[in-house]
Amino acid sequence: MLTKNFNGVTISVNEEGYLTDRTQWTKEIAKAIAKEEGISELTDGHWRVIDFLQKDFIERGTLPSIRRLNTVGGIPTKELYALFPGGPLKKAAKIAGLPKPTSCV
């Protein structure tokens, strides 16, 4: 298993950098992963997405789709792409400490 060190905290990740143990996630780790993904600061808008992803993942056991983020989470698709440019769902899931998205839509 691979590990990664963020500010002295060691966490388990897979080859692509997704956390393998969700319980190791903290807001500090989220900020550090975001920086690696080119997002220098996590704003309220980012946290809204992260919070919904985590809440929905815990409730349903699977990542929501971009459509669900919009219709249920109330996050407009345009905004999602603006917040996490270059692969919104993948980046947001990684920052939220969740697995890589597996659905096609």
Next chain:
Amino acid sequence: MTESNAKLEKVSIIISRGTLDGVYPGLIMANGARMEGIEANLFFTFFGLYAILKKFNNKLRIATVGNPALRVPGAKGVPLPTLFGMLPGMSAFATWMMKREMNKLDIPSVPEMLQMIDDAGGNIYACKATVDMFHLSNDDFIPQVKKVLTVGEFYELSHGAQIIFT
């Protein structure tokens, strides 16, 4: 997986067919490209143009005639004989079945998916030759259509892209 960091950066997807099953693959590929951070241009031509006509794009159907892969009642059932495929309501029924399955997977309807692609920063274009042939004007299109393009303009904007014909 290759070791290189090379990544596909741009795709141009042509949608040329007007059946539900002819339109969806291109839409899913375009949306999927945007989800990966890949630039996506969608070009609708011939009967594919019906996917961006506001009066018709919610009424696309599955072809039950001339589609030997179509099985009933489900994908692993028995082949639907072409003769039955001609019966009134067959196409509507097959379409209803497929839409129901897609809804379970959270796949949006065609109009909603086009809106999603537009929101995601994908570009939607119509083919000029077909627009002229079908006597269409801008009023006929959904608002997400960016422009009517000639084939030459399509190639210009596809510079550096992989072109995918569906």
